Amino acid sequence: MRPRIFVLVGPTACGKTAASILLAKKLNAEIISADSIQVYRGLDIGSAKPTVQERQGVPHYMLDVADVTDKEFSVAEFQRRAAMDIQEISSRGKLPLVVGGTGLYINALTYPLQFTSVPGDPNIRAALRQQEAEEEGTLYKRLQQVDPQSAKRLHPNDSKRIIRALEVYEVSGRTLTSYGVDFANEASAEPPYRATIVGLTMERAALYARIEQRVDDMMRMGLLNETGRLFEAGYPHTLPALQGLGYKQLLRHLRGETTLKEAVEEIKRETRRFAKRQITWFKRDKRIHWLNTADYENMEALCNAMCSIYKQDDGEGEKK
């Protein structure tokens, strides 16, 4: 029997972390973070990583598993490691509780997605980027010749995905499209786990107010110092880890390109936009049971609601 898991999603700052700790205690669960920034060591305040104290003894996985200089961390890596953690947790009779706002990571655990065996290659990517810089539009033209189906799927401006498609071709000699299994529709294969998925929502205005508050809190807790350490370490600011909200803007400030005030305003704005994108992503996932936090008196009531959803659900998802 495939293991059951509980998945808690929602936009940034909606209260996932606090809820997850209480929920873990109620369900005898251990937490697996599905957050593309919390995986990095040293990115603590800005990623809103729960502190050891906040974790209240509940074991957490997929935190601090990569170094900031790691250019290779990816969904595939996340999927591999999280899958092992899930096996291990459920083998001990505990419930794996996946919590996070990175939609792609969530899908990597809740759909039978197989990533191709073609790992990313920073050198090839850099070379391709260079070619594009020399002649705009050249990559898309090449993709049209090499892999017309992928080209059709992608917008000519979507450089990252175009680069990935060409990378697959260069590394493996096969087109991304030819790895058809990767794009298998979800119905054709069985999902790896029986997942109950709950999403936290609240009114947009309320969420934005929380985001504003949280960014101010992060600054108070020393986000500038945390970023200062990264700055002094002299890492290239193009590292994937340093694209994280907060770090990106404060590094720009530390390089003297913006005032602190401007940087903080930018963090707030970009975080709002990020939340909007997360909402768009999760909105189309019909498996999610949505709970509006405003409908519950307190965390206790909210978590009880989640528990009863878990008990009623068989984890097989919506039959659509």
Place this chain on the structure above:
RNA sequence: GCCUCGGUAGCUCAGCUGGUAGAGCAAGGGACUGAAAAUCCCUGUGUCGGUGGUUCAACUCCACUCUGAGGCA
């Protein structure tokens, strides 16, 4: 009290000599399969301060009025 300049989108503002309005930012919607807190696509949301007048037609001209800033007494 008098004079001057303003009042147009959430904000800052453009709208020549009359033909019911447009930029930037903010915002909203969407995509997403090995960088995903990344990357990309789409969208103007408006009693033009109010009332009356001139006109076929008023954001635009006139009168009055409300309101903001500055100046002179």
